[in-house]
Amino acid sequence: MARTKQRWLPAVLITLVVAMAVMFGSVQAGATVSLPPKTADEVLAMIARTEVRALSGTVEQTAGLGLPEVPAGPGTAPGAASAMELLTGSHTARVYLDGPFKARLQVLDRMAERDVVINGGDAWFYNSADNSATHLTMPAPSRAEVPSFAGPRESLPPTPSPDTSARDVPTPEAMASRFLAAIDDSTGVSVGEASSVAGRSAYRVSLHPRSAETLVDSVTIDVDAETGLPLGIEVRAKGQTEPAYSLAFTELDLSTPDAALFDFTPPPGATVSEKALPAKPVPTMTAPEGSPTTSHPRATVTGQGWDSIIALPAGSAPSGLTSNPQFAQTLEPVAGGRALRTSLVSILILDDGRIYAGMVPLERLQAAAAAL
Structure with missing residues (x-):
């Protein structure tokens, strides 16, 4: 497992606070189970080697960040207001993945449903509350642009949004990968009691910041004992008894979803907004001084x-x-x-x-x- 520093931070902060506009996810793990003992390095190696490329399931999220309740409103495009609404209380969603470029999320609200459908260079955001949709078209990424995790598996599908480039679909694995990239001398790693998540036996690995300055107390990841796939993640804040954020599967099927799930046609009468995302340079290349760049400010x-x-x-x-x-x-x-x-x-x-x-x-x- 690579022990890189700092590069994880922008993705984590944006995902957790600003760009989690299509977020959902979690419940605490179930009863403990009996599994052969493994060290922290062995569990991390399982995650790095996981080859799960396709799945479908239900995820549940609970967010206790101390934010005021923000009611859901009309409008399908992700934005700050919808992100804040989805970072309070609990939310349930269905998720379908098939390889690096196909994904479908169905966020299930009380009185409406929000959908995100990604299929290659097309992405749809749909909100049934006002029957509105945003259609994004993107240049097809080259192999050099496809993010990958350690080991032989492909990366999870990217999730575009109207004002950003592609992002990982927010699943327990995508969230866990951000924190796992932070492991270095500032982080203690341990393995706790095995548990059951979505009916599957799981190892539980915990990350403990050694810093006295951070707000984070610990990050716990439940890892499928059979495949190494992260099944749930729980983040605790200092001085807070309940988890500040949790995201986990409650149901999981590791078979390939029906291809028709990744096709989307707006319902009759829907208001459709068309947007196109510009091509971006390969992340490993540095643009020459004075050359055109994207509109995103440099962090x-x-x-x-x-x-x-x-x-x-x-x-x-x-x-x-x-x-x-x-x-x-x-x-x-x-x-x-x-x-x-x-x-x-x-x-x-x-x-x-x-x-x-x-x-x-x-x-x-x-x-x-x-x-x-």
Whole structure:
């Protein structure tokens, strides 16, 4: 398992706070079971070698980040308000995966259903509440652009959104991979009692930050004893008795889903918005100085491991972000801008459009902003 530093942080923070607009997921593991003992390195090696490429199942999420309840509203495109709504309370979804470029998510609300369907270079976001859909078209990625995990397996399907490039579908495995990439000398790793998740026996590996500054107390991952597939993830915050965030399968089928599930046709009368995502350079290549780049601001990372802070330059905050009525109710006024505090992550949005984020207290972000 590669012990890389810092590169996991932008993906984790965006996934957990800003771009989890189609999120769902989790329940705690069930009764303990008996499995042959394994070391932490052996369980991590199982995850690295997993070859699961296709599955279907039900996932449940519980988020206790300390955010106010944000009611679901119409509109299908992911955004800050819908992300915040899905980061409060509990949500259930169906997930279907087939290889690196086919995925379907069905987020099941009380009175409506939200769907995300990805099939190659096409992606659909649909909301039954107002019968609206957003259709995204993307350039087909080259093999060099396909993210991969250690071992022989292919990566999980990317999830595009109207204002970002492709992202991993938020499954327990995709979430776990972000944290596993953080393992270094700042992280203790241990194996606890085996358990049962979605009717499957699982090893439980825990990550414990050694930092006194981070808000994260521990990250626990349940790993399928047969395939090495992460079945659930639970993140605990310091000083909080219940998990701050959990995502896990409650049902799981490892057979290939019906291909028809990845085809989508808007229902009659649906309002359809068409968007096209521009091609992006291969991540391993550096664009020559002065050459055209994407519209996304360049992030910088200060600090190390769990204490790292992401900084985006002036003008990075989207126009109208802090004035959005649903999102604004989660923010508090601070000197020079607005801030979002949760039990796991803090975000500072300054009046000049700078953004700072980290799994650290807000005061650490303010100090970093003042230093720059």
